[in-house]
Amino acid sequence: MKKRIVFSFALLLLLIVVFTAVGISAGSADISPAEALKIIIGGGSDDTAEMILLKIRLPRTLAALMLGGALALSGYMLQTYFHNPIAGPFVLGISSGARLAVAIALIVSAKTAFGLNSAVMALAAFIGALCAMSAVLLMSSKIRSMSLLVVCGVMIGYICTAITDIIVNFADDSDIVNLHGWSVGTFSGFRSESLIVCAVIIFASLTAVFFMSKPIGAYQLGESYAVEMGVNIKAVRIAMILLSSLLSGCVAAFAGPVTFVGIAVPFLIKMLFGTAKPIVMIPACFLGGGVFCIISDIIARTVISPSELGISTVTSVLGAPVVLMIMLRKNRDNAGS
Amino acid sequence: MLEVRNLCAGYGKRMIAHDISFTVNGGEILTFIGQNGSGKSTLLKTLAGQIPALSGEIFIDGVSLSDMNRNSFAKQVSAMLTDRPKTDMMTCRDVVETGRYPYTGTFGLLGDADKKAAAEAMRLTDTAELADCSFGEISDGQKQRVMLARAVCREPKILLLDEPTSFLDIHYKLTFLEMLDKLRHERRIAVVMSLHETELAGKISDTVLLIRNGRCTGIGKPSELLDRDTLIEHFGLSGELYDKYM
Numbered sequence: 335m336k337k338r339i340v341f342s343f344a345l346l347l348l349l350i351v352v353f354t355a356v357g358i359s360a361g362s363a364d365i366s367p368a369e370a371l372k373i374i375i376g377g378g379s380d381d382t383a384e385m386i387l388l389k390i391r392l393p394r395t396l397a398a399l400m401l402g403g404a405l406a407l408s409g410y411m412l413q414t415y416f417h418n419p420i421a422g423p424f425v426l427g428i429s430s431g432a433r434l435a436v437a438i439a440l441i442v443s444a445k446t447a448f449g450l451n452s453a454v455m456a457l458a459a460f461i462g463a464l465c466a467m468s469a470v471l472l473m474s475s476k477i478r479s480m481s482l483l484v485v486c487g488v489m490i491g492y493i494c495t496a497i498t499d500i501i502v503n504f505a506d507d508s509d510i511v512n513l514h515g516w517s518v519g520t521f522s523g524f525r526s527e528s529l530i531v532c533a534v535i536i537f538a539s540l541t542a543v544f545f546m547s548k549p550i551g552a553y554q555l556g557e558s559y560a561v562e563m564g565v566n567i568k569a570v571r572i573a574m575i576l577l578s579s580l581l582s583g584c585v586a587a588f589a590g591p592v593t594f595v596g597i598a599v600p601f602l603i604k605m606l607f608g609t610a611k612p613i614v615m616i617p618a619c620f621l622g623g624g625v626f627c628i629i630s631d632i633i634a635r636t637v638i639s640p641s642e643l644g645i646s647t648v649t650s651v652l653g654a655p656v657v658l659m660i661m662l663r664k665n666r667d668n669a670g671s
Numbered sequence: 672m673l674e675v676r677n678l679c680a681g682y683g684k685r686m687i688a689h690d691i692s693f694t695v696n697g698g699e700i701l702t703f704i705g706q707n708g709s710g711k712s713t714l715l716k717t718l719a720g721q722i723p724a725l726s727g728e729i730f731i732d733g734v735s736l737s738d739m740n741r742n743s744f745a746k747q748v749s750a751m752l753t754d755r756p757k758t759d760m761m762t763c764r765d766v767v768e769t770g771r772y773p774y775t776g777t778f779g780l781l782g783d784a785d786k787k788a789a790a791e792a793m794r795l796t797d798t799a800e801l802a803d804c805s806f807g808e809i810s811d812g813q814k815q816r817v818m819l820a821r822a823v824c825r826e827p828k829i830l831l832l833d834e835p836t837s838f839l840d841i842h843y844k845l846t847f848l849e850m851l852d853k854l855r856h857e858r859r860i861a862v863v864m865s866l867h868e869t870e871l872a873g874k875i876s877d878t879v880l881l882i883r884n885g886r887c888t889g890i891g892k893p894s895e896l897l898d899r900d901t902l903i904e905h906f907g908l909s910g911e912l913y914d915k916y917m
Contacts, residue, residue, distance in 0.1 A: 417757055545777065545778075547778060547779065548772075548775065548777065548778055548779030551769075551779055552769070552772055552779075554757065554758075554759065555756035555757060555758065555769060556754065556756050556757045558721055558752050558754060559752070559756045559769070561719075561720060561721050562719060562720070562721070562745065562749065562750050562752070563745055563769065563772040563773060564741040564742045564744060564745025564746075564772065564773045565741070566741060604759075604760065608760065609760055610759040610760045610761070611765075613778055613779065613780075
């Protein structure tokens with residue numbers, strides 16, 4: 335048991351190192367990993383290579399790593415919260431709610447010349463995510479069926495996406511030049527300022543979630559047992575909602591829609607580690623989400639190079655079959671019992 | 672040890688149990704006896720802190736429940752509820768070890784004393800051989816015993832059991848009660864439970880509390896209360912039916 339966990343963590347770290355190296359060297363300009371390392375530690379001689387590496391590839395790879403981790407972690411918390419293995423920030427409409435809020439913020443800032451920095455964007459996304467989350471929660475109090483809840487979440491997602499589209503259509507083209515690239519989802523174009531904001535939000539949330547692994551473990555057993563164990567259930571619920579909204583909002587604000595990572599990764603991680611204990615799952619989901627998104631991003635920008643696929647195209651191809659597998663498994667388990 | 676004074680229990684505005692008072696000392700067993708829907712589970716849930724008391728007071732060793740923080744309450748009271756915990760890839764040992772939760776630190780990791788208490792509880796409840804089995808894959812009766820081990824490994828002062836024998840066959844019903852009897856003598860645990868089998872309740876309980884429509888209709892020694900006429904009236908039976916099957 336212990337061995338498997340150590341081995342799995344080692345595997346994830348190895349994958350991160352390998353694919354980060356691949357990520358920063360793959361592309362139309364050839365930069366070998368050795369050369370890349372030289373540039374990063376400050377010994378590079380080739381200016382163009384240095385530019386490409388430090389301004390484009392490295393931020394992009396770091397963004398994929400962090401935001402992928404954030405998505406997986408957010409998905410894990412939502413699945414725990416709803417006791418539903420196919421809950422995730424995207425299927426519950428939370429990502430779309432965040433995107434809507436960011437679109438509104440972008441347009442308001444363009445119209446009023448109110449400066450929009452990364453922190454304000456993150457805040458808007460967080461508010462949007464919370465609004466969508468509130469709608470989901472409101473429905474979850476009325477709906478007992480888990481699959482119906484997911485259907486409702488998808489509907490909320492559609493509504494938010496539709497409103498986003500309408501707003502974008504009515505806005506002047508110059509206002510929304512940012513919106514178009516971002517509406518398909520991408521890890522590219524991160525400025526260092528945005529990266530820093532993301533890093534602060536994500537690592538603070540990760541730390542907070544990690545410190546909650548004890549009550550989350552109790553919560554997994556069901557509400558009545560959590561209370562029996564002395565857990566302040568209300569506080570845990572609120573913290574889980576806030577943190578998962580913060581994480582998925584952050585991703586939606588800076589990378590746009592990235593689908594299925596939040597559902598597929600926690601499941602794959604659980605299978606790899608052979609446990610669902612939060613103290614293992616929380617860091618493992620984060621690392622796993624990072625690996626998943628780095629790989630997806632490499633595929634997205636290399637298969638039809640010099641053009642690019644949207645990141646969601648790749649994550650859907652990789653993630654959706656996993657989600658189908660989860661549902662089939664669940665169905666089998668239900669039939670068995 | 673456990674003192675309940677004029678307790679009213681229910682959900683929100685809907686009062687289900689009215690004005691219940693009793694005392695249970697360490698090593699004693701008090702059993703609620705009543706029809707389905709009479710308020711037994713609601714009372715047990717209130718005692719377990721699952722729902723707030725509507726009025727009245729609950730004292731543990733003279734300390735009111737309202738003056739106790741969640742963790743120290745959880746250390747003193749463990750409950751075995753009628754719903755099963757949701758377990759995802761958990762072995763029976765994992766489930767039992769969750770009983771030690773109030774004693775663990777920031778990250779909920781178990782110390783040697785916690786592991787020892789869990790192993791001891793599993794030995795007591797005859798579940799040691801199930802330790803590495805997945806909780807989702809064992810029988811209902813086995814689950815019941817694993818849940819008892821979970822409740823016991825906390826080393827509580829008070830043990831609350833809601834229909835603990837409901838899923839058990841006659842063999843495990845009797846061995847379950849034997850375990851309970853041993854536990855309360857060895858560890859001086861006060862036990863409050865609900866039980867449908869009046870005969871078994873009569874044999875194991877020190878006190879029985881008859882509940883009908885949320886009101887206590889009698890409290891005292893089983894030998895004084897569990898006679899034919901009282902039971903016929905309490906459960907709304909006809910004498911003929913009672914004599915035919917009981």
